[in-house]
Amino acid sequence: TQLLEQSPQFLSIQEGENLTVYCNSSSVFSSLQWYRQEPGEGPVLLVTVVTGGEVKKLKRLTFQFGDARKDSSLHITAAQPGDTGLYLCASEAGFGNEKLTFGTGTRLTIIP
Amino acid sequence: DAGVTQSPTHLIKTRGQQVTLRCSPKSGHDTVSWYQQALGQGPQFIFQYYEEEERQRGNFPDRFSGHQFPNYSSELNVNALLLGDSALYLCASSLGGKLFFGSGTQLSVL
Numbered sequence: 708t709q710l711l712e713q714s715p716q717f718l719s720i721q722e723g724e725n726l727t728v729y730c731n732s733s734s735v736f737s738s739l740q741w742y743r744q745e746p747g748e749g750p751v752l753l754v755t756v757v758t759g760g761e762v763k764k765l766k767r768l769t770f771q772f773g774d775a776r777k778d779s780s781l782h783i784t785a786a787q788p789g790d791t792g793l794y795l796c797a798s799e800a801g802f803g804n805e806k807l808t809f810g811t812g813t814r815l816t817i818i819p
Numbered sequence: 820d821a822g823v824t825q826s827p828t829h830l831i832k833t834r835g836q837q838v839t840l841r842c843s844p845k846s847g848h849d850t851v852s853w854y855q856q857a858l859g860q861g862p863q864f865i866f867q868y869y870e871e872e873e874r875q876r877g878n879f880p881d882r883f884s885g886h887q888f889p890n891y892s893s894e895l896n897v898n899a900l901l902l903g904d905s906a907l908y909l910c911a912s913s914l915g916g917k918l919f920f921g922s923g924t925q926l927s928v929l
Contacts, residue, residue, distance in 0.1 A: 711861075749823070749909050749920025750862065795861050805852060805913055806875050809861030 709734050709798055711810035719816040723785055728813040730796035731778045737799050739779045740807070741770055744793040786817045821846065823912050823921035831927045832900050840895045840924045844912030850874075851893040852918065853885060854909040862909055868893055900928045 712731045720726055730739065738757045742750035754763050756772035756779060763770045767790075769782040783790055793812045800806040824843045832838050844851050850869045854862035864877035868887035882898045891912075897904055905928045911918040 748922050749911070751920070752917060797861075800875075804875075805850065805916065805918060806864050806867060806877070807854075807862075807918070808864070809854075811859070811861050 709736075709800075709808050711796055711798060711808060713794075713796060713810035713813050715813060716811065717814050717816075719818060720786060722787060722817055722819050725782065725784050726786060726815070727780055727782045728794055728815070729778065729780050730810055732798065733777070735776045736772075736779075737801055737804075739772060739776075740797045740799075741779070741781055742795040742797060742809075744795060744812075745791075750793075750795055783815075786815075788817045788819050791815060791817050823848075823910055823919050825908075825910050825921040825924050827924060828922070829925045829927075831929060833929050834900055834902060836900050836928075837896065837898045838900060838926060840897075840908050840910075840926070842893045842895070842910030842912075842921060844891050844893070844910075845914075845919050848912035848914045848919070849891050850913045851887060851891065852911045852913070853893070853895045854911065854920075855879070856907040856909055856923070858906070865895070897926075902928050904928050 740755045741753045744750040754770045759774045759776045761772040767784045795812045797807040797809045826841045852867040853865040856862040866876045871887045884896045887893045907923040909923045911920045
């Protein structure tokens, strides 16, 4: 089973600052998904990256997939209180296999 | 269009009891997966149902069982509850790859 390590585990920053969180594995990802989970809710898919070196943008969020497909990062520009939540990365057991392995997550708090 | 709905939202049980959790998938979705999320952890895959059959299973004991009905809704059953079964249980439905999660059932075992 692939193990996903996320860092940092906790992050608390002021509104307007930038931040980056990371997801790493010792083995290659077939693809990688990023989710955000708010208290009392299930995870919501933000993006899926598939190709090594791929960069995807979602408004103020930039997702990057490492060239070797063993790591990924999520960068948030000008963080807002609405960005607060648990950010989870997840990998599929195989391409197109919907069984997901999740990391332990980064709990992000944006202070107004 | 209703998303994935789960019931109940909260549940308190005692050790040794049995529990049944329910999930209605997003309209048109034929595959249902169940995940367990312990406090401070990411979700862990329990099993997945498709066409009323268990298609994949994670590393969970046989105390965890499930069922999928012809209308694609699903149940998760846990027997002989342990304190360590306390967690948020998430259901996810999918059609062709993208998963949609429900809000979960928070199970507390005392």
